[in-house]
Amino acid sequence: MSNHLYPHFGILLVDDEEPFLRSMSIALERSGGFTHIYRCQDSRKAMDIIASEPIGLVLLDLTMPHITGEQLLQQIVADYPDVGVIILSGLNQLETAMNCIRLGAYDYYVKTTDDDRLIEGIRRAVRMQEMRTENQALRQRFLNDTLEQPEAFADIITQDKSMRSVFQYLESIAPSNQPVLISGESGVGKEQIAHAIHKLSRRSGPVVCVNVAGLDDAVFADTLFGHRRGAFTGADKARAGMIEQAAEGTLFLDEIGDLSPSSQVKLLRLLQEGEYYPLGSDRPKRIRARVVVATHHNLEQKQQSGEFRKDLYYRLRIHQVEIPPLRKRKADLGILLEYFLSEAAQEMGKSKPTIPKELPVLLENYDFPGNIRELRALAYDAMSQHRSHILSMSVFRRILDIETPPPDPNENLCPVHFNDQVSLPTLQEMGDLLIDEAMRRAQGNQSLASRLIGISQPALSKRLKKKGL
């Protein structure tokens, strides 16, 4: 049995028939994966349980001695409007059902409803309750601008405001069991975010990472689900899959946008049913890990073009975070550079160098297609070549020279727009404007400004002198 209570709030079953209470809790646990269940056979005690336990959803019988279900429903709605109520009644009467919904019940089921439909309805209600608490938590964090567990983000170096919002959002969805989709360009730190999500969830198990790009369907199934002995030729031993290894923890599936269509079906079924079959086994196992996925692709676009299943996309994006690229987190450049230089210096047994003044300016004008991974590699490269007091700029200068692609003559990309109504500036005036802009972007650094506009530094210096600067 799982030691992680799900959902994070309790589900209270109120019914005067003990056998029904028992069979219902077994169905909730086995088919629904719900483990946070309270039972109440005496309707007079139901309100006390709601007062003393963290109840979020009540499954309520109608015909009970002492206090009827309808009376209890009214009390719950009046005293605990945030607690959801589903009626589970032996009465198949439209009028009663309508009345209960009017009084504030979330849904109404007849006890003879088949288990699958009932469990699906309860899942929907749990999801609604989760969203309600997530919204409340998120609003609270935004209003107070607080983080409750900053230690979960200790490895993520940032002072960017949008990253702080990402952290606040992640805290608010931490108790949920639903999948999380992390998107963002390569190297922005998606895997680090997955680890932070795991820490926030306070799950006792490990984080198990699987890169699913390029796995064919059979390998994907075997990797995730494992197999029984003799499941296929060569399977001489049973092997637990990654889902099993991540029990009570987090299963992190990286590069989910590259998953093959047949594996997408398998993942969808796993998320929908919460169950899977190890290869060669006809007994389903219940997943006891939270699933976190990441991609550098735009899944919305992939879904529209038919490359990614729409139903899987909607399942995955219940909780979604987009990690901004480094070029949009300029405030992070300086602290990340300092951090990586110190880290590299320590690893290489060197003393940390002084950073030349022009370096931050140079970096601010670079796009970092490889994001933080690229900055880290540059810092390590520079440290490996570092000898004296001030850090050499040579490694960093290379990126501007090499990485800025030459303009494509076939592409009609004009970075400046001219107004048809106004006469054109002269070549001389245009040159002056360009120099002013380059000097502004380079914060007065002539060597950098000259690189930005593709002339030598002495040539720039000459033109500035001519301009009287």
Ligand SMILES: Nc1ncnc2c1ncn2[C@@H]1O[C@H](COP(=O)(O)OP(=O)(O)OP(=O)(O)O)[C@@H](O)[C@H]1O
């Ligand atoms: N904010 C950060 N602070 C410190 N290190 C970071 C930060 N963000 C990323 N890194 C480092 O940058 C490297 C790339 O990060 P990570 O692997 O998490 O990126 P990713 O988005 O998952 O990349 P990919 O899409 O290629 O899998 C790692 O070495 C990671 O430790």
